[in-house]
Amino acid sequence: xxxxxxPINAWLNTQDSQFTPTGKSVLIPLExxxxxxxxxxxxxxxxxxxxxxxxxxxxNINPIVLKNHLAKPITKTDVNLTVSEDGFYxxxxxxxxxxxxxxxxxxxxxxxxxxxxxxxxxQGKYIYDFSSQAALDKYAEIEALSKPxxxxxxxxxxxxTNKITSSDNKLTLEQMGEISxxxxxxKQKIQALYNNQNPSLLKQSLPTKxxxxxxxxxxxxxxxxxxxxxxxxxxxxxxxxEVKGSDGKLFKGVLNNxxxxxxxxxxxxxxxxxVSAVFSDKFGVYKESTPVDMLITTNFSNxxxxxxxxxxxxxxxxxxxxxxxxxxxxxHINFEREKNRIIYVDIKSSGCFYLPSTQSINIAKADYYNWxxxxxxxxxxxAHESDAIxxxxxxxxxxxxxxxxxxxxxxxxxxxxxxxxxxNEGYGTWIGIRLLKHSAYANKMPNVGDDYYTTIRxxxxxxxxxxxxxxSTLYGFYGEDAELCIAPxxxxxxxxKKNPYIRALCSRKADYISYSLGDIFNKIFKGRQLESIxxxxxxxxxxxxxxxxxFLRTTQDGTKINKKILQKVHNLSVPFAEFGVGIYIDDxxxxxxxxxxxxxxxxxxxxxxxxxxxxxxNDQLELMGKVLDIxxxxxxxxxxxxxxxxxxxxxxxxxxxxxxxxPNRKKEQIVYxxxxxxxxxxxxxxxxxxxxxxxxxxxxxxxxxx
Numbered sequence: 189x190x191x192x193x194x195p196i197n198a199w200l201n202t203q204d205s206q207f208t209p210t211g212k213s214v215l216i217p218l219e220x221x222x223x224x225x226x227x228x229x230x231x232x233x234x235x236x237x238x239x240x241x242x243x244x245x246x247x248n249i250n251p252i253v254l255k256n257h258l259a260k261p262i263t264k265t266d267v268n269l270t271v272s273e274d275g276f277y278x279x280x281x282x283x284x285x286x287x288x289x290x291x292x293x294x295x296x297x298x299x300x301x302x303x304x305x306x307x308x309x310x311q312g313k314y315i316y317d318f319s320s321q322a323a324l325d326k327y328a329e330i331e332a333l334s335k336p337x338x339x340x341x342x343x344x345x346x347x348x349t350n351k352i353t354s355s356d357n358k359l360t361l362e363q364m365g366e367i368s369x370x371x372x373x374x375k376q377k378i379q380a381l382y383n384n385q386n387p388s389l390l391k392q393s394l395p396t397k398x399x400x401x402x403x404x405x406x407x408x409x410x411x412x413x414x415x416x417x418x419x420x421x422x423x424x425x426x427x428x429x430e431v432k433g434s435d436g437k438l439f440k441g442v443l444n445n446x447x448x449x450x451x452x453x454x455x456x457x458x459x460x461x462x463v464s465a466v467f468s469d470k471f472g473v474y475k476e477s478t479p480v481d482m483l484i485t486t487n488f489s490n491x492x493x494x495x496x497x498x499x500x501x502x503x504x505x506x507x508x509x510x511x512x513x514x515x516x517x518x519x520h521i522n523f524e525r526e527k528n529r530i531i532y533v534d535i536k537s538s539g540c541f542y543l544p545s546t547q548s549i550n551i552a553k554a555d556y557y558n559w560x561x562x563x564x565x566x567x568x569x570x571a572h573e574s575d576a577i578x579x580x581x582x583x584x585x586x587x588x589x590x591x592x593x594x595x596x597x598x599x600x601x602x603x604x605x606x607x608x609x610x611x612n613e614g615y616g617t618w619i620g621i622r623l624l625k626h627s628a629y630a631n632k633m634p635n636v637g638d639d640y641y642t643t644i645r646x647x648x649x650x651x652x653x654x655x656x657x658x659x660s661t662l663y664g665f666y667g668e669d670a671e672l673c674i675a676p677x678x679x680x681x682x683x684x685k686k687n688p689y690i691r692a693l694c695s696r697k698a699d700y701i702s703y704s705l706g707d708i709f710n711k712i713f714k715g716r717q718l719e720s721i722x723x724x725x726x727x728x729x730x731x732x733x734x735x736x737x738x739f740l741r742t743t744q745d746g747t748k749i750n751k752k753i754l755q756k757v758h759n760l761s762v763p764f765a766e767f768g769v770g771i772y773i774d775d776x777x778x779x780x781x782x783x784x785x786x787x788x789x790x791x792x793x794x795x796x797x798x799x800x801x802x803x804x805x806n807d808q809l810e811l812m813g814k815v816l817d818i819x820x821x822x823x824x825x826x827x828x829x830x831x832x833x834x835x836x837x838x839x840x841x842x843x844x845x846x847x848x849x850x851p852n853r854k855k856e857q858i859v860y861x862x863x864x865x866x867x868x869x870x871x872x873x874x875x876x877x878x879x880x881x882x883x884x885x886x887x888x889x890x891x892x893x894x
Contacts (some may be wrong), residue, residue: 189823195301198283199538199552200267205326207313210273213248215266216316220254221538222299223261223586224596225288227255233267237320246273269307269316274386276320277307280743302646306767310382318534318553322499328375329482333841338720340370347480360510362438364483365430365462372460372487375583396488402455408448409493410463415557415634416648418497422632423447424504426511428466434458442468460489463496465507470485470514471529473507484533502556503533507631509551509562516623517570520620523710525573542568544579546558557627558643559636563620568612576713577612581605585613588652588674589792591872599669604875605796606669607720614674614721615713617641621656621675622682622705641675657683659766665794666768666789668721668867673767677721681728682708682764691789692765692772699759705814721769722879725760729883733757737881740803740864741816747811757862758886764787770882771797771865781889782842784861786835793873796833797865797880803863805860805886812859815844859891 189858201217208214220229231252250268272276281303292298306320308327315330317323336344343363357365375382400406408431411421423446431439431450463824465473465484473484484503496504510531517523530548533556538552542565549569555561563791571577583596588600590606596678599606608651621641624630630637635644639657644650654672656679665672680686686700703712712727728736733756764770768789802815820835837845864881 193674195223196283196285196301197538197554198281198301198303200303200305200657202305202317202535205316205534207315207330208271209310210309211269213268213270213760214316215268215332216305216453218265218267219483219538219800220263220265221261222285224299226254226256226285226299226406227288229263230284232282232671233279234282234614239274242273242275242277246275246298247271247277247280258497267402271307271314274309274311274382276324277309278304278320279306280304288665292386293616294312304646310378317499319499321497321501324378325375328378329371332374335336337370340367343367345770360467361428361432361464364464364485366375368462368464368485368487368649369460369484372462374608376489389641392396394584397458397493400452400455400457402452404452406452406492408461408491410443410446410448412495412500412508414505418495418501421694422508422629424463425508426467427504427507428464430462430464431459432462433735441463449562452623458490460487461494461693462487465503467507467511468512468525470525471531472533473503473510473533476532491863505557505559506531506533506551506562509559510566511565512627512629513563513620513623515628516626520626521706523570523574523709523714525569531570537654541566542572542574545826555643555644557634558631558639559624561643564641565618565620566623567618571612571615575715575717576709577615578608578717578719579612580719581609581612583609585609585671587613587670589669590671592792593604593671595759601873602875603669603869603872604877606794606875607722607879608673609667609719611669611720611724613671614678617671617675618656618678619636619709622679624883627645648667651698656668657685657687659687662790666791667794669792669794673769674721676830677763677767677769680766689762689766692762692798692885693774693776694762694772696758696886696892697773697777697887698762698885699755701759701763705717725764725769725880732760737864740862741801745811745813748808749805751809754862757883761883761885764882767882771863771867771884773861773863773884775885775887779889780860781845781859781891782837784889785839785860785888786865788833788865790833794865795869797867797882798871799866799868800880801864801881802845803862807858807860809860815841834856856892859889860888861887
């Protein structure tokens, strides 16, 4: 799962549904995930239907009460469903979870969420899916493929054979079009029979055929819904379209801002249009299925204006998002994925993920309209396929301190894996939302083009809303293993409009660092296979400062350091300290160097910086001396506050500094101190790797002869 986990998630397995006889019950697997301790969960069901005569007796779903005796984050149960009458049923489950302890801030001890699914029942059998319209589509698909035409049967046999010999069982666009039109024809028959056999019910409307002249230019207009209510629509752009006439003639092309034009070859021309979720040779959107992965298509006959409201409706949001991101990535970071990549929808998971082994992006039902989540997964695709990130750890994550998260056995108490996962996930969020800043759908699609990472729950409410620009919205989490720090840190370095620093404050002005998105991607990330924020710091240090991070260790005392270099070291230190990755020195008030305090913002138990090098410069910025490998492992030196780890100079340190100054000592002078801190990782429980060194700000002090 690649999305930041909400406190509560529910997933219903609607993918494996088959026909069930009317009046018989079926058990639908349901998983409830709660990342807080809880004692009880209740699930109550209600339904709506466009069919006026359906009543509560038409459908029965037993309420569910769960007790969390095993104290596990994921609890499995079944929804017991019985449908007795023909019709369309859209069902909502209201889930209420009672927590073991009330929230410390709100005092609430309940978590609420909803999930929805649908049923279509007809001719003595019913089937379920994520909506009633999707259930109708599945009903028609099963019926159609059980009685294929000769051509369709040949294609299916070919796909089955190809699946045995190849991992790619995709058919061509024309072949998928033939299968899709065969299924659509069966769907039309079912709709007509349904309307005829249920005259008292609200009919599924059938289109009125337009009157066409021979040689007439026909422009089809196709729109997709931007929400699950199908209440607002946008033109469908760049999807492939085929128009097949009753004479067998085929017109092929691409929707341009929702439009496709062809010429009627005869008067009173009849046709079926098939719109396929394929963007050029870039990618296609599929459902995993047997015997062949089904390309997402929608069909309509003899209509000029078509708003997609069938079971494929939400999939076109996914198509449009990935199409938009593909174009943005090409334009702004000069990155293109390999041809014919796969996007899977209707997956058997409550969360989205990117699968490196197949280079596929997998989008779950809850996130079809969550473009920020889709962009996050697209960010993972960029990271892997551009060799920007070395993906060594995965699994669940909350955005907080990953080192302390017990539900991920790979990263729990493991420094290397926890900071790697935090970096990978923070990168995905950062680059995904940064790309959407350039979206063609900004101000058209909800929550697209802003500075927030936003998720929307199934009931339409905001699930997670994280401001990547405002430094005050970190929720108190800091450090190399905190995804909620990594993403805004990267944002700060690549955003042209800066928010002021509010935590790592010092006397010397820090110039803002403003890489363009293209520059930071191509200069710092692409091809580097970075594993953690520490690797990123080293790369950006080399590019921005222009020297190696260890340049001062090998510099002889008495050497005058270029002022611009030291200023850049200082500039780079502040954003890293602001988010608890690096350290800073408090010099807002001019003090004697013996009163020097170093700080690192901290949350969680990941070991912080425990070894430093100290460099002392005179007022001409000549390197007067250095004290290397000062160990901060004594408990007397570490003072843990609510958000800070503080280190104060000890007598031994002062003696070393004074010895370094001995040849050039004056009674009183101004000195500048720079510290490079390393987190050796030796006190980590596992994954004991060193990170850093991270430089501090260039701090100003008085040096008085003792």
